[in-house]
Amino acid sequence: MKPCIALTKGRLEKQFLDFFASLSFDIDPLVNKGRKLRVETDDFQFIFAKGPDVTTYVEHGIADLGIVGGDILAEFQPDVYDLFPLPFGQCHMAVATEAGKVWPDQKKKIASKYTGITKEFFRNKGESVEIIKLEGSVELAPILGLADGIVDIVETGTTLKENGLVVQEEFLYFSARCIANRSSLKIKRKQLAPIIEALQQEGALR
Ligand SMILES: Nc1ncnc2c1ncn2[C@@H]1O[C@H](COP(=O)(O)OP(=O)(O)OP(=O)(O)O)[C@@H](O)[C@H]1O
Numbered sequence: 001m002k003p004c005i006a007l008t009k010g011r012l013e014k015q016f017l018d019f020f021a022s023l024s025f026d027i028d029p030l031v032n033k034g035r036k037l038r039v040e041t042d043d044f045q046f047i048f049a050k051g052p053d054v055t056t057y058v059e060h061g062i063a064d065l066g067i068v069g070g071d072i073l074a075e076f077q078p079d080v081y082d083l084f085p086l087p088f089g090q091c092h093m094a095v096a097t098e099a100g101k102v103w104p105d106q107k108k109k110i111a112s113k114y115t116g117i118t119k120e121f122f123r124n125k126g127e128s129v130e131i132i133k134l135e136g137s138v139e140l141a142p143i144l145g146l147a148d149g150i151v152d153i154v155e156t157g158t159t160l161k162e163n164g165l166v167v168q169e170e171f172l173y174f175s176a177r178c179i180a181n182r183s184s185l186k187i188k189r190k191q192l193a194p195i196i197e198a199l200q201q202e203g204a205l206r
């Protein structure tokens with residue numbers, strides 16, 4: 001059976017395919033997949049899923065390898081081998097508030113998609129905060145009065161800027177990562193070695 005690679009849909013998918021093509025792997029079936037979520041190339045099977053689900057498929061051994069953001073590993077801490085960074089998907093976490101906003105004296109309300117990372121960040125500071133879980137567009141929360149601030153991913157800073165928010169503190173710097181199922185790495189070592197080496201070596205050069 002061909003090795004199975006789980007790819008994070010969206011941003012990382014596009015960046016991974018460009019990177020993969022640059023290593024002379026065939027990506028035609030992947031580029032022309034339409035709405036298919038499972039695609040085979042000559043050498044691999046690919047599945048396309050949301051980041052947290054990529055870790056689930058790899059953890060359960062459905063996929064041998066996964067391409068996922070470091071933020072997802074930090075948030076969900078799946079039981080997988082975190083093999084190495086890839087040269088795309090760079091971003092970091094930041095605490096942000098409305099420009100000119102003074103933190104309240106009482107318990108801060110922080111909105112985030114990343115409740116685990118947020119909890120850990122404020123716990124390390126010895127601060128107790130109320131965390132409000134959102135699924136996206138978290139920059140809206142302080143503007144609309146749902147929260148005093150947010151914890152979110154920042155890449156260019158454009159989304160914060162265009163919504164009148166400023167960074168209070170940056171922490172945790174991420175890129176995309178290559179992960180592996182623990183048993184696959186032992187049982188399919190020979191089969192997986194060429195792709196792991198190619199991704200790792202080329203990634204390290206960039
Ligand atoms: N602005 C960004 N710049 C760089 N990398 C990002 C950015 N936002 C997210 N990422 C990385 O890309 C991964 C996938 O993000 P993407 O926005 O495509 O999916 P998502 O967060 O699940 O959003 P959606 O629910 O809209 O699909 C994230 O886990 C993170 O590692």
Ligand SMILES: O=P(O)(O)OC[C@H]1O[C@H](OP(=O)(O)OP(=O)(O)O)[C@H](O)[C@@H]1O
Nearest residue numbers: 136137138152153154155156157158159
């Ligand atoms: O610093 P920037 O380059 O502006 O990127 C940061 C934005 O990108 C992500 O949002 P995404 O586009 O994934 O939408 P979402 O809010 O629905 O998660 C993140 O949550 C920020 O909102």
